[in-house]
Amino acid sequence: MARGNGTLLQGTLGLLILKALAAGELHGYGIARWIEEVSGDVLQVEEGSLYPALRRLEDRGFVTSRWKLTDTNRRARYYALTPAGKADLRRDAAAWLSFSAAVTLILRERPSIA
């Protein structure tokens, strides 16, 4: 996961992947494109981050996967949310919103003259 150039926050990639799958099954490449598109290209998804992340999510039982042909006649691995994945998405999304709100609040804090 990157924000244009450098490294970014650990923990958000898994969350975004789960979110991408909320609307239905999708393959890795599609997930990456979806995240980039919906974020207005603010977020870039590196393949070297994506596939290990998918593997982790599958190991944890949050997604399942299967080979299928795309509508453009290509072999691709499709991922789908499990019930546990849905539950985790809800939890983590709530936690992230709370966390990011707290950080944003702090960053907007006016430095008062100590």
Next chain:
Amino acid sequence: MARGNGTLLQGTLGLLILKALAAGELHGYGIARWIEEVSGDVLQVEEGSLYPALRRLEDRGFVTSRWKLTDTNRRARYYALTPAGKADLRRDAAAWLSFSAAVTLILRERPSIA
């Protein structure tokens, strides 16, 4: 950095520390208390994260430090922003706000029937 219990997002601690110092010099303990207070106790700062982070910021030239007595007559190490630290704070804060806005946007996205 923690959110009550577990692990949280890498990359934000340094930023929050710099922000804490924006109003003037502060010691480690004070930085931690400030972050917790301003966040309404949503964010917890572990000492095992804090001091290594301060060390890194100093190595990078973003903060300087010196021993001083607190107003309660205690020996404490005070940290202060350098010009480079101020510049980094501006950059990273902007990047973070942009990033978190993008993630939040995605999370609020309605899953449409694909």
Next chain:
DNA sequence: ACCATACCCCTTGCAAGACTATGCATAGCG
């Protein structure tokens, strides 16, 4: 006098996860 509770500093070792670099393969198009 003593003890609990804040206050205050620091290190080692570990684990998680994102990135770079690299490699492979195939469909469609000019």
Next chain:
DNA sequence: CGCTATGCATAGTCTTGCAAGGGGTATGGT
């Protein structure tokens, strides 16, 4: 036939947060 977009995957590196431990000092209550 080569180029581009589509697609998957791994090995190695690096950063960074955390748990678990180690110090020490001032102050107030009992």
